[in-house]
Amino acid sequence: MLSIKDLHASIQGKEILRGLSLEVKAGEVHAIMGPNGSGKSTLASVLTGRDLFEVTHGEITFEGQDIGEWAPEDRARAGIFLGFQYPIEIPGVSMTNFMRTALNETRKAQNLEPLSSKEFLQRMREKKELVEIDSKLTNRSVNEGFSGGEKKRNEIFQMAMLEPKLAILDETDSGLDIDALRIVANGVNRLKTPENATIVITHYQRLLDYIIPDFVHVLYEGRIVMSAGKELALELEEKGYDWIKKQVDNPLITL
């Protein structure tokens, strides 16, 4: 589904990603972990086409197409969804109107008819239940005045509405208490199908108690330095990121 080859990206001349490669197939859950500043959020931004970042080298293919030059909205319509670490407030724009525009634009790109009001509201209801989001939130302006937890739940709700092929969840666990974390993780798990894939970006292992990854990758200084199964997350938790740093910086010691 997603193939990243030797990706280099920089912001204002400073290189953040330095040769990152990753393969994600349908039905898989990948966790990307790493210390602060390792490039986790940059990866999310670059994959979704944010123009703050410049891709200087490498290739991103999604469903067989090179999307490196695509506009953010085209990537979104093709089925790439980003759960934001810090969801943005848009005053005055109702969640309903926002979601309806987003959904119908995406459907248009897939040559589908827009949903009728009835169908749309029906879908809203279903998905709200699925992700256990408070009905009142969708009557308000996009993220305006939402608490941290509400914002994150709202991201999962949008993901449920849009049914992306690839969901990238950027630090979705940050700022969540344990109950909110469970609700968000349940939402993600329920949305999982053999046809879609998820990339979970996280600093801590605790989210991975709820969303069980097939693969765990460790990102350090802009590259994936270690990949393994879900047990890697536990090992990291135990030994800390210093263990990775030592391994990468002085490979001879551990060898």
Next chain:
Amino acid sequence: MEKDQDIILNEVTQSEYKYGFVTDIESDSIPKGLNEEVIRLISEKKNEPEWMLEFRLKAFAHWKTMKNPNWAMLKIPEIDYQDIVYYSAPKQKKQLNSLDEVDPELLDTFNKLGIPLEEQKLLTGVAVDAVMDSVSVKTTFKKNLADLGIIFCSFSEAVQEYPDLVKKYMGTVVPYRDNYFAALNSAVFSDGSFVYIPKGVRCPMELSTYFRINAANTGQFERTLIVADDDSYVSYLEGCTAPMRDENQLHAAIVEIIALENAEVKYSTVQNWYPGDKDGKGGIYNFVTKRGLCKGRNSKISWTQVETGSAITWKYPSCILKGDDSIAEFYSVAVTNNHQQADTGTKMIHLGKNTKSTIVSKGISAGKSNNSYRGLVRVAKNASNARNFSQCDSLLLGDQCGAHTFPYLEVDNSSAIVEHEATTSKIGEDQIFYCNQRGISTEDAIGLIVNGYAKEVINQLPMEFAVEAQKLLQISLEGSVG
């Protein structure tokens, strides 16, 4: 990144003006220039009674003693008042069988503007007075309204048919001495609408006037007078467009509203005069005096305006709250793009007791434009328990535009409560990216955000026009964001 954003902003705000076509129709125009002769000629063409000509001449004499106002935050190039045609009427080509018949060419023009004048094709519930250049072309549903005693006709017709009403109210809210452009209008005004709602009648349809400037080098000076008698109600809407021309054209109108006891008047404007091209060439100068008088006890006047057009807008729809317990409202969205300038706002003059006014102003600036809110709230000595709430918000798109707020307060009664809130915000790159990431294009994202921002005002418009206004906001900003 900022550069990219500017590029996108530019693209979004530079769409073509949709109503820029010219109707190729012969017109009956008088020569350029302004003097007593011209005023006599206009009056003669309209077959006016002596008292009307006198009014015009007095106004003209006064105008000559006045100077162009220059206190607004506007750069107004010098206007040569001798270089303007003050009367131009489209010539109806063929011999018409009845008074109600209209030249197909003119019907076509209004069809193109989305204002069909055949009654069966009209939006149900909306009566239209269509004004092209200096004359009213047609007023629809006149007969249906007349059955209820409602008068809805062109101003010229009112002068002929209802001289007593016109004499009684004209100039009582906006006297010809009021300001430079009001004096000019009083001297040379051509046509406009006249509305009278009799006692106890709730007007069952929206009344609307559509103003169109067609002829070149012509100024439009319309005059509208709305009188709502005791216990009556009317909702009135005004729309306007003009062809794209390289020269600037002057539009100086007067609107007077009088609300008697327990009467309510809602006046909505969707102003879309040609704004000039993206380099600031051409466009309409929109210098308008609009004022309502809440004359009777418990009367209510509400102004709603969506201002997207004109090269320069100078306009302050105001209310005088004379009757005790009267209510006045002003809701405004003003968009400026490219090189447009707007200095607009309101005046709320509290004279009666327990009077209440509300001001909600939303400015949106893009391109290299300048957008100012200017508002006065005055509470007179005897206006005990007056209340005012003002909210002035500015939204900036890009970093080359300006937003300014000039609130004035004059309170002479210690029981008054006056509140003022103001905010300035910018559409952020992060907001646009967030929308993009959900599959929404940048243009649509700006449309969503701007309409969300202006919602409070748009919601005040009659339903049929709210949708139009929303589209218009988006089109006006097309080419402004990236």
